[in-house]
Amino acid sequence: MEEIRPKVIIIDDEKGLRIGTQRLLQSENFDVDTAENGLTGIQMAKDTDYDLAIIDLKMPDIDGISVLKEIKKARPNTVCFIATAYASYDTAIEATKLGAFTYIPKPFTPEELLRNLNAGYERRLLILESERLKREREERLLELAFEKSRLNTIVNSLADGVFVVNKDGELVLFNPAAIKFIELNDIILGERILGILPPKISELIEKILGNPAFENKTLSAEVELKADRELVVEIKCSPVPHPDGSLAGVVAVLSNITETKKIEYVKSQFVSMVAHELKTPMAAVLGFLNIILNPELKTTPQQQADYLNRSRNRLQGLVEMVNDLLDISRMEMKTKQRELKELNIGEIVKGTVDFLELELKKKGISVTSKYQENLPVFKADNNEVTRLFTNIIGNAIKYNKDNGSIDVEVYTNKNYIVTRIADTGIGMKPEDKAKLFSEFFRVKNEYTRSISGTGLGLSIVKRIAESYSGRIEVESEYTKGSTFTIYLPFTK
Numbered sequence: 001m002e003e004i005r006p007k008v009i010i011i012d013d014e015k016g017l018r019i020g021t022q023r024l025l026q027s028e029n030f031d032v033d034t035a036e037n038g039l040t041g042i043q044m045a046k047d048t049d050y051d052l053a054i055i056d057l058k059m060p061d062i063d064g065i066s067v068l069k070e071i072k073k074a075r076p077n078t079v080c081f082i083a084t085a086y087a088s089y090d091t092a093i094e095a096t097k098l099g100a101f102t103y104i105p106k107p108f109t110p111e112e113l114l115r116n117l118n119a120g121y122e123r124r125l126l127i128l129e130s131e132r133l134k135r136e137r138e139e140r141l142l143e144l145a146f147e148k149s150r151l152n153t154i155v156n157s158l159a160d161g162v163f164v165v166n167k168d169g170e171l172v173l174f175n176p177a178a179i180k181f182i183e184l185n186d187i188i189l190g191e192r193i194l195g196i197l198p199p200k201i202s203e204l205i206e207k208i209l210g211n212p213a214f215e216n217k218t219l220s221a222e223v224e225l226k227a228d229r230e231l232v233v234e235i236k237c238s239p240v241p242h243p244d245g246s247l248a249g250v251v252a253v254l255s256n257i258t259e260t261k262k263i264e265y266v267k268s269q270f271v272s273m274v275a276h277e278l279k280t281p282m283a284a285v286l287g288f289l290n291i292i293l294n295p296e297l298k299t300t301p302q303q304q305a306d307y308l309n310r311s312r313n314r315l316q317g318l319v320e321m322v323n324d325l326l327d328i329s330r331m332e333m334k335t336k337q338r339e340l341k342e343l344n345i346g347e348i349v350k351g352t353v354d355f356l357e358l359e360l361k362k363k364g365i366s367v368t369s370k371y372q373e374n375l376p377v378f379k380a381d382n383n384e385v386t387r388l389f390t391n392i393i394g395n396a397i398k399y400n401k402d403n404g405s406i407d408v409e410v411y412t413n414k415n416y417i418v419t420r421i422a423d424t425g426i427g428m429k430p431e432d433k434a435k436l437f438s439e440f441f442r443v444k445n446e447y448t449r450s451i452s453g454t455g456l457g458l459s460i461v462k463r464i465a466e467s468y469s470g471r472i473e474v475e476s477e478y479t480k481g482s483t484f485t486i487y488l489p490f491t492k
Helices: 015-027 038-047 064-074 089-097 110-135 138-146 148-155 176-182 199-209 258-293 301-332 345-355 357-363 382-398 457-467
Strands: 007-011 031-035 052-056 079-084 100-105 161-166 171-174 219-226 231-241 247-256 340-343 366-371 378-381 405-413 416-423 471-477 481-489
Touching: 007 015, 007 038, 015 031, 015 110, 031 038, 038 052, 038 064, 052 064, 052 110, 064 079, 064 089, 079 089, 079 110, 089 100, 100 110, 161 176, 176 247, 199 219, 199 231, 199 247, 231 258, 258 301, 340 345, 340 382, 345 357, 345 366, 345 382, 345 405, 345 416, 357 382, 378 382, 378 481, 382 405, 382 416, 382 457, 382 481, 457 471, 457 481
Parallel strands: 007 031, 007 052, 052 079, 079 100, 366 405
Antiparallel strands: 161 171, 161 247, 219 231, 231 247, 340 378, 405 416, 416 481, 471 481
């Protein structure tokens, strides 16, 4: 039997990436064609029924979203991927709504690419198989339902949940994914399940079963199977016709859309928080300028200079906030470019302390340090790691008491390079510690009223550490001080 090779088209104006990806996929037994621009790619996709299409988002002649629309219009069953170095929440949501299987952030590793394409090819097989089954009459469908061995290679390997009930609401086919979604581990074939399914799923099935003169159309709904959007699925229910024209049963497909819904939710929350955080400083700047420009108030040059200086400080804070937000977005979407090098954490921490020497002197803070000799190297982006320690040590200074102290220690523990930074500052209450790494969170008490900040620094620190499979632990006692311990895995 001739081996089946998934047919792929790569549509990308970047020649090196296009050719390199083609060679990689050919070595993995994919049949690969390429197009150097969007218009050529659209025509090729119209002429050939490709299994998979990898579409660059940014092209000079036509953008990737437009190419996606045209391909899905001509070949709705082709599984499409959007490849982009400019990924955003909007891009991800728009692409998936228009029919993209997912998006692949550039640069991608061979493993990432192959994992996505294999998952997409599984989806392609499911689509083709589902269409084939849909065309067949009830007798063939029900026969296949009981011949599970003939479906196991397809249905049981699917990420989507699939189950079929007959006209009496009895289960005649299911796959492991369906059971995982609805958490019915003891379910058996032949069991009446409408009463034990989630209400919205039962409602869709009953709506079809309760209409003998059914229309051959699919009903769909979104169902939150776990609280707080931990598991959200899209359920699609379609009638299974009997050869005599009556209703034989219902086939239901559950697709995990949790990540898409999380993206939508995070975007909404993020926009709300940003709007709130921008409103106050912008209102303050506007108020200062209105005072200066109001001739009736007769402000002195010294007062005007003071208001302008306050406005500048507020605007500088806004610039810092925007830069922090951009960093968070890039890290979240994994589009931030990294230059990985072998780093000595001890040298970076020492350099950070030296860099902040002026701030230390302003508050009369003393620093004691202990660095283990011959530290193993840590492979990472120097700018990211420097920012991590700058933020933490900067906070140890900012929230410390005048004439306080900071104790710094760098050493190894098992597979980690451990950096311990302890201060004699104002510390935190337990309820503040729990929110410490949340975006826009700032400790508010009698000691912090005069301390400014964006509330994003520690959120960025946590993201940086976790992106390298590290972690941060915090110990704190209110009015006594805090200790941050950073664990970063070293390279053996």
